[in-house]
Amino acid sequence: MKRRGNPDYLEILKMAGPTVSVIIAAYNAMPYVTRSVTSVAEQTIGRDALEIIAVNDGSTDGTAKELERLADEFPGLLQVVHQENSGGPSAPRNAGLDLARGKFVFFLDADDHLGPEALERMVTMAEENGTDIVLGKMVGVGGRGLPMSMFRSNQPKTDVFSSRVYWALNPLKLFRRELLERHALRFPTGMPVGEDQPFTALAYLHASGISVIADYDCLFCTLRDDGGNITVRTKGSEPRLRFLAAMVDLILENVPPGPGRDHLAHRHLTVDVPHVLDSHLVHEPRPQQLKSLAEIAEIIAPLWHEGMNDRLSAMARVRLHLVRHGMLDEVLELVRFEKGLADSKAATPVLLDGGRAYARYPFLRDPARAVPDACYDVTGQLGIRHHVSRAELRGTALHLAGHAYLHRVETRDVTTGLVLRERDSGTEFRLPVTHTAAPGLGADADEGAYAYDLAGFEAVVDITTAADGKPLDDGLWDISLAVGAQGVSREVRIGSRRADDVSGKASTRVVDTGAGLRAVTLYTTNPHGNFTLDLGEKKHGVRSHLRFDGIRWATGAPTELEIAGRCTLAEYPESALAVVLDDGHGGSASFAAVRGDGTFVVRLNVTELTAGEWTGELRLGEWALPLPVLPKKLAPAKWRRRGLPWYAKPVPGAGNRFALQVARTNLIKAVTGKLKA
Template sequence: MPAPSVSVIVAAYNAMPYLTRCVTSVAEQSIGRDALEVIVVDDGSTDDTPLELERLTGLYPALLRVLRQENSGGPSAPRNLGLDHAEGTYVFFLDADDYLGPQALERMVAAAERHSTDVVLGRTVGIGGRGAPTSMFRKNQARTDVFSSRVWWTLNPMKLFRRELLERHHLRFPTDLPIGEDQLFVGAAYLHADGISVVADYDCLYWVQREDGGNITRRLKGSEPRVRFLPRVIGLILDHVPPGPGRDHLAHRHLTVDVWNTLAGQLVHEPRATQHAMLAQLADAIEPLLHDGLNDRLPAMARLRLHLVRHRKLDELLDVVAFEKETQRDKAATPLLIDAGRAYARYPYLRDPAHPVPDLCYDVTDQLTVRHHVTRAQLIGATLHLAGHAYLHRVETFDVTTELVLRERDSGVEFRLPVTHTPTPKLGADEDAGRFAYDLAGFEARVDITTAADGTPLTDGLWDISLAVGAQGVGKEARIGSRRAGDVSGATRTHVVPVDGTLRAVTLYTTRPHGNFTLDLGERKHTVPSSLTVDGIRWAAHAPAAELEINGLCTLGSYPDGALSAVLDNGRGTTATFPARRDGEVGFVIRVPVTGLSAGTWSGELRLGAWALPLPPLPSRFPAAKWRRLALPWYAKPASSGSGNGDGRKRFALRVARTALAKALLGRLRQPRRP
């Protein structure tokens, strides 16, 4: 019998009633039961878990294997036992509280096979109020690693592992840790893996918050277990990752998430003596990861927290943790101190002589965010009109120095243009408990492409539009357009405008996926001919003489009156131009009185300034037109040689000629006589 594709290992301890849904979700996987084995290890349960496992074994005898052992006090031993008995190409660890989406294993195995990866993460969803990681699931990732993604921020074992990877490196869960054992196992698997895949477009795993609070991470109390595993995880990083950006990337998770969880969730509740002892252990644990270059990666509050841990400032640390919790509850941002072009958060002990802490621990200048809203973005002729508001969050709007920035994407050439600051009374009153006022955050700007380059026209290129938002000596640049009023269109519209005696193409469009405004000058991305379409050519009805009627669409945002026309050429140096007449919002009509054309075969183009679009060929059964000129018969009909310019495409060709009298008479004689 062939080995299963996936071994699902479930460690179960007093898992009722959750176990039923857990096992059933595996049995109903779309990958099929023939591709699965389920190994449930009963870790000495004292509830109805053994009885339910007997029932489920009878229901799925070919699928389910049950192993039993004395209670081990944690998930490591039962997971290891299950892994020792697993036969699948892949292993998936599933907690008895949780369950799988119907296609989870099929999709994850497909990702591993398609991309030859050793570990696959499936998007996780929290149920019943349980939080789930999200940052690593923003998009599918075919093949990544721990250094170029956020996968290190989820170190739980509910993932698909290639079993050969685990056996080759003898990876097992440490049994001497009541918590954090998964970080050591998963972290080692990540670091040894030949590629990691992320399935982010399907809900693979459902994390359930037990009503009885029985999830193991909630049962374990006290900071000691957490302080015990952290040095070992850090040791794993030190052993496998050399100093540099890669190590700092992994360290960020432990210096922020794990330190905060230890302090705020456990240490604050300990007796005083335990607090001092645990703080000393925590300081020793994180010390190998800390260096000055890491500060730029960390938010200010994390820098402050780590500074106090490192220097074992217990009282100050407790105050800071209490301050953070209060801030999280009231959801209001911390006010700032602005000094010499830098912004410092007013966290506890800022510039307190009795508790000296470096300003660096409070510096949030690089963390400031620009909040903006565009209420107008409109091209009129050669001028772009912009309006809206923009401000630095938590920096009130006095001494405002906001400028508009145009930067050419490829060359990096930039021009800064002034804006008019406009009042925005009560802006900010509905956020941060009204702590900050942004009464002069409005802006209006005009970008005349004929003068925007220091008095000269902007060159061809893609000109990204940003605001350099400044107030009180602090500034930050941000692209604009992603947030705009409902009546401000983000649709792409190309305009043809006169500049210095010639016509230029200007397109205002929004980027994907971010939706920011960019000016395209010179058709780098958006061409004028793509906005021109000829719908049809026919003989005009009710015309006093033979006239061709050319109908079409011009979806340009604007173009000068009289600039669009049809130009016919007889190939012997004679051309004839016929202007277009606008017809509705985007339509146009061109009338060509062929009775005025000289004899010859005429080709044709639709022209707008220097742009040309060949007219399409006339239909094969297009009727001929006949008229008399100076009493002599003339005709116009499609030319038989209507081929293109070497590209194999048919083109417009109209033959205009005088009817040969002898030939016309012979034709009449050959017509059958009517009775």
């Protein structure tokens, strides 16, 4: 791996001791532990930057013997500790942490293994960004399910409240050891599952910064063939409710009420609660089910409040309502419904009423259950499916076409319209679209349950009239669709989904509006790829599209000064590009450019110029570009006017500006010069 940043800092760290202590808690980990240890020993960071501490937690399957063999294979690198079985990974991890000497600590399960560059990349990320924790991208092996929402992109420095890192509460990460020691962080013992959550959560909350590596597979997590992963071995609601209660207390004690607390609560309410219900509570005898359900309701009561509902899915709202009210039979029916929904290829239908959409989940408007409609409201979560098949600027008009519809809302009583919104001022204008047929749209999804035959649209945005009949002001005008049908409407930016032949590359034009020339650029935003109109060169300048290639006397026309260049504008008015010369005394001359394919040539017939010192520029309406400096060695042009000799040549000492001297030859000086020669 090529090191980023200062290549010497790892060498400095090595001199002070190991850079990383890798702690492996091992219990009956054969045959996985061999690969686990080997993957650490083969890290590109180098063995002199590493120490491996493997703690055998009373294994009975040959793990102890294999660890001793590996210690002989990697002398001075692998330290093996044997202890009686503790019943979970907390005690062996703590034992390893007590022995660790590295600047950083990485906890690796004996079932898992590292990508070759993982530790070097993570240490580099931590040091370059001054962060205390680094999450490396995880990959599931053998069907192992893993949290992935935090690995959508690299995050050099973030925190627990403005990212999705809290959705990964396992400790399989790089920690700065000073952080752990300063806050005396250790894994709680006596918890058969979930012991890693309090440890990792507190580390997140105390960290000065957190990094995420998403562009390299750092950690490979294995689902064991024998079902030996501890989370798989441990059954029942009770152990999970213990750590859920501990996590709720942790949040209440360390995070004040507000958006930050709600962000962390969201993870437990939507991950841990449904997991307890659908994987454990459903398998318990009814008395235990009633007891567990009451405990869940009591545990989550401090976290769930009505103000959180907008960030929760409708399914989560319904589930939490049933839990809060102790509705066991309804909870069990909802779990069965969810399992069937996961196996279905069709999304749940919606009820449309009063401009709102409600998911037809169990007990919707069932008077015997009285679950509030608000629990089922999915208006804000309705998917918007859209596609642009045409986006083309012609003159002053942008022509758009494509289709757009609300998922699960058939295209009856369509109200879709176009929205232009200026990014800084918020000024917006709504324009009508022509609704067009889209036969068969939707037939390949949801088992053909929904039809969107009138989802097509065509629209024309003329910048001279789009502002309620007036020209649009200069600005960045973001383009959206207000997609509506059957009384429900949602807005979406368009462009991210478009046909292959619809370019997202910026296209700058100079167009004649009838009231003058105007710059307009159609481009797509980065990184989302949505269309925006740039009026008035807010981001895309016209001058950057003009450049000169050279200046010389034209071949075969020794009195014509030829200026060649390139113009990469997608469009500009015919004959609008010209060279304009000025003699400094009120005299001027204009020479139109001859256009080519992305090129232009301007020929200045110097015989048309009066005597004087001429300067000039290339003009395109209000835009001007100084002409290139005349080459010093450019030979004079000579001609006769009314029988007298004239010449044109670069002005001596003109410096870095175009300056052409046109004058009649002084015959006396010319003769005298020849005689002296």
